[in-house]
Amino acid sequence: MMLELDTCCKSFRVGAFGSxxxxxxxxxxxAVNRGEVVSLIGESGSGKSTxxxxxLRLLRISRGAITFDGADISSLQGRKLxxxxxxxxxxxxxxxxxxxxIFKAGRVFTMLRSxxxxxxxxSEWHARLEKSLGAVSLDPGEVLxxxxxxLSGGQLQRMLIARALLLDIRLLVADEIxxxxxxxxxxxxxxxxxxxxxxxxxxxxxxxxxxLGNYISDETIILRxxxxxxxxxxxxxxxxxxxxxxxxLLASVPQLHGRWSDSAHELEALVAAAxxxxxxxxxxxxxxxxxxxxxxxxxxxxxxxxRR
Amino acid sequence: MAVSKQRVxxxxxxxxxxxxxxxxxxxxxxxxxxxxxxxSEFVYFAFRNWKFVFGLCVVLGFLALAIFGPMFTxxxxxxxAGPTDARPSHAYWFGTTSYGxxxxxxxxxxxxxxxxVGAVGGGIAWLxxxxxxxxxxxxxxxxxxxxxxxxxxxxVIPTLAILIIVAAYxxxxxxxxxxxxxxxxxxxxAARAVRAQTFSLKTRDFVDIARLSGRKTRQIIVTEIAPNMxxxxxxxxxxxxxxxxxxxxSLDFLGLGPATSVSLGLMMNNAYAASAxxxxxxxxxxxxxxxIIGIVGAFYVMNVGLDEIFNxxxxxx
Amino acid sequence: MSLRVDDLTVYYQxxxxxxxxxxxxxxxxxxxxIMGLAGESGCxxxxxxxxxxxxxxxxxxxxxxxxxxxxxxxxxxxxxxxPFRFQEVSLIPQYALSALNPTRRIGKMxxxxxxxxxxxxxxxxxxxxRRLKLVGLPQDILERFPIELSGGxxxxxxxxxxSVLDPSLLVADEVxxxxxVSTQRAVAELLVExxxxxxxxxxxxxxxxxxVLYQVADSIxxxxxxxxxxxxxxxTIVRDxxxxxxxxxxxxxxxxxxxxxxxxxxxxxxxxxxxxxxPTGCRFKARCPFAxxxxxxxxxxxxxxxxxxxxxxxxxxx
Numbered sequence: 001m002m003l004e005l006d007t008c009c010k011s012f013r014v015g016a017f018g019s020x021x022x023x024x025x026x027x028x029x030x031a032v033n034r035g036e037v038v039s040l041i042g043e044s045g046s047g048k049s050t051x052x053x054x055x056l057r058l059l060r061i062s063r064g065a066i067t068f069d070g071a072d073i074s075s076l077q078g079r080k081l082x083x084x085x086x087x088x089x090x091x092x093x094x095x096x097x098x099x100x101x102i103f104k105a106g107r108v109f110t111m112l113r114s115x116x117x118x119x120x121x122x123s124e125w126h127a128r129l130e131k132s133l134g135a136v137s138l139d140p141g142e143v144l145x146x147x148x149x150x151l152s153g154g155q156l157q158r159m160l161i162a163r164a165l166l167l168d169i170r171l172l173v174a175d176e177i178x179x180x181x182x183x184x185x186x187x188x189x190x191x192x193x194x195x196x197x198x199x200x201x202x203x204x205x206x207x208x209x210x211x212l213g214n215y216i217s218d219e220t221i222i223l224r225x226x227x228x229x230x231x232x233x234x235x236x237x238x239x240x241x242x243x244x245x246x247x248x249l250l251a252s253v254p255q256l257h258g259r260w261s262d263s264a265h266e267l268e269a270l271v272a273a274a275x276x277x278x279x280x281x282x283x284x285x286x287x288x289x290x291x292x293x294x295x296x297x298x299x300x301x302x303x304x305x306x307r308r
Numbered sequence: 309m310a311v312s313k314q315r316v317x318x319x320x321x322x323x324x325x326x327x328x329x330x331x332x333x334x335x336x337x338x339x340x341x342x343x344x345x346x347x348s349e350f351v352y353f354a355f356r357n358w359k360f361v362f363g364l365c366v367v368l369g370f371l372a373l374a375i376f377g378p379m380f381t382x383x384x385x386x387x388x389a390g391p392t393d394a395r396p397s398h399a400y401w402f403g404t405t406s407y408g409x410x411x412x413x414x415x416x417x418x419x420x421x422x423x424x425v426g427a428v429g430g431g432i433a434w435l436x437x438x439x440x441x442x443x444x445x446x447x448x449x450x451x452x453x454x455x456x457x458x459x460x461x462x463x464v465i466p467t468l469a470i471l472i473i474v475a476a477y478x479x480x481x482x483x484x485x486x487x488x489x490x491x492x493x494x495x496x497x498a499a500r501a502v503r504a505q506t507f508s509l510k511t512r513d514f515v516d517i518a519r520l521s522g523r524k525t526r527q528i529i530v531t532e533i534a535p536n537m538x539x540x541x542x543x544x545x546x547x548x549x550x551x552x553x554x555x556x557x558s559l560d561f562l563g564l565g566p567a568t569s570v571s572l573g574l575m576m577n578n579a580y581a582a583s584a585x586x587x588x589x590x591x592x593x594x595x596x597x598x599x600i601i602g603i604v605g606a607f608y609v610m611n612v613g614l615d616e617i618f619n620x621x622x623x624x625x
Numbered sequence: 626m627s628l629r630v631d632d633l634t635v636y637y638q639x640x641x642x643x644x645x646x647x648x649x650x651x652x653x654x655x656x657x658x659i660m661g662l663a664g665e666s667g668c669x670x671x672x673x674x675x676x677x678x679x680x681x682x683x684x685x686x687x688x689x690x691x692x693x694x695x696x697x698x699x700x701x702x703x704x705x706x707x708p709f710r711f712q713e714v715s716l717i718p719q720y721a722l723s724a725l726n727p728t729r730r731i732g733k734m735x736x737x738x739x740x741x742x743x744x745x746x747x748x749x750x751x752x753x754x755r756r757l758k759l760v761g762l763p764q765d766i767l768e769r770f771p772i773e774l775s776g777g778x779x780x781x782x783x784x785x786x787x788s789v790l791d792p793s794l795l796v797a798d799e800v801x802x803x804x805x806v807s808t809q810r811a812v813a814e815l816l817v818e819x820x821x822x823x824x825x826x827x828x829x830x831x832x833x834x835x836x837v838l839y840q841v842a843d844s845i846x847x848x849x850x851x852x853x854x855x856x857x858x859x860x861t862i863v864r865d866x867x868x869x870x871x872x873x874x875x876x877x878x879x880x881x882x883x884x885x886x887x888x889x890x891x892x893x894x895x896x897x898x899x900x901x902x903x904p905t906g907c908r909f910k911a912r913c914p915f916a917x918x919x920x921x922x923x924x925x926x927x928x929x930x931x932x933x934x935x936x937x938x939x940x941x942x943x
Binding site for chain 2: 053056058082090093094097098101103111115116163
Binding site: 044152191215235248249259260261 | 666805814837839885886891892
């Protein structure tokens, strides 16, 4: 187990004077191993990005524990935290927001150089930089001196992946990294993740798009209102979904080899079974009753959810 | 949830389509206005904006007068120079006061103290406002609560009243002390503005990327957030500078400034006390009045100009 | 024939020159047809949709004509278009969700909007309320504030509002893209229902998501870099497209069931050309694996078989 989450919770203060606690993530447990892609799939308000941010230590965990190589990450400070970031990095949804618009795009690298590679000579650094840009098929001359808005979203996201690779990281948290890219280029970024996985990188792939999660991941976790409703090997979760919510999501995905209208009545039944119509992303807070995950088959668990 | 973020700054409301505009246009909406083509573009637009140029010229003119003016007079501002109540003449360019002091000399020395109060008072207020604003905006939680409360308290206290009480008790002896007092009380609006800006900037992903790069909080504020607000910070300084001059002059006029020195406000106070207005000694109170209005007004005009320079939507093309 | 667009050309004005966003668009939409308009960001699809209703200040009409139900639409003339807007052609703009004023009650906002269009409130209101109920919105929806509504609910309100006068043509611009998977399906299916119930005669659904279009549209028009690439029935586009761009685009879409470990999909190398100075000839040629010298000449948008048109010299090769 490289990264392990153990009954993680996150609550936010909301309302006037923080009078109310909103439980955004509830008792989430899973693990990401070396050379494994785990996708965290959920609709808006499912808490998927919150989980990513907690792993990256951008948000504090409220209860539970996150461990990396067995060490609890919540107490990391200063030098220790910096060492953690040498192993774990993130790439976010909006490439244009990830770059400070008033500086050249190459700054994401020079920032790392001053923090982590101040001992390297200029030529060593450039060799290293070229290598990691090469790994994401970018030409340094073409991208480093440009301003973010002069580059495409795909190029920017690749640069951020290259930035993470520069550190020889072992875990990448990829939060919706291709949802803002165009169809013709997004698949290349997705394939890149697949290649990195083959080289031993562990990847947490956060997405709302079931087909992307299915394409790239080994393990799948379906989140709903901050709770895991189903998880297991991707083939099993997609091939034999058990929880009504998972089924409903799958039935809602637009496909090119079948029309919704062919399965209209099924969906209604699923929506009814899944609880409340819209999939429940909308009011954000986790339900009061927590659901146990029960084993369906080997490496496939589902929440005991039909109860509600 | 997918799309809107980076496109927000893009176009005036009601033009959502602009976001979908063909590729070469799309990035133009990001806020690249400052750093990049920044400097050259800033200079280009700055010197084509008459408000900015006019304001700058007036301020620089007064500044030059403050620096070099004293070279052209043999009289110390408070010394008895000759005739009393003399009209402006070749010998006494701005005339003399009822006490026989040279108005020109008082005026140029008064300008010096005005710039001193403006620079020191405005500078202190700027530092406090920016420091408190950045800290409160970046560090949410109890620190933000405390700082915001402090800001609001100082904001609602009638500043002038406090200054009058404090100045009366402390017996201000120098303009530096006065400037510090002014600086310590005029920062709240700046702090609130900076806090709000910081609050929205810190949610941008590049701040998270900097954190993931091992940057410390202070570095992130100074190198990531502040550069995105540089235009804002500059305008803030200009407004605080002008404001400090005005408050300083008000204090002096009320007789609460250093009594043994000379300032524009004190000149007006003396002129008023000596009934210059009734006696028709316009040369006594007009120069300090024009000085105060001129400098402060020029700062405000400059600020409007800067606003147009930094905000492309207001640019007169 | 409900809508006929002929050689419509609309440029975007920018500081660096004209952006040739829509170049020579020619197509027709039949009564009762839902046409999907697909393409990547910046291909001009939104500009095309918008030019049928209202030019924004940076759009410039160059040439071409638009005919709706046999009447010429004076799209270039903002004032003369007014009587048509909302009554004959209506638009659900992109980001309509975030455009709702959060401090106004839904009902008040709707009334103000209808009034500003010169609509008799009393005659329309009963039908408006009936339709709100029909799309599954609660009774008290008019009393609520936008902030109290979910994305799907807001989208429904906007859809009902923009079609309440039974326009002949409704242009829906990315109405499903900001929604969650489950809400997306419900809203997309509502579009079809609106057509089936005759609330609108025909519809243009603009989105970058081909698989959504396949679900709701009768025909799909694919645009690339300001030009029309291919138009055919939804089934033909998905199963038997002829334009290399359409084919490559479709083959780059991961679908549930396709896995990296088993079948590695490929993207299209390169980027779309800048529309400030687009290349002569076919605009896709730089990225096209089948490009020949012939492609330096603009291929016509030619009919391959009834209802299937494509702009490519090598339709056979692809």
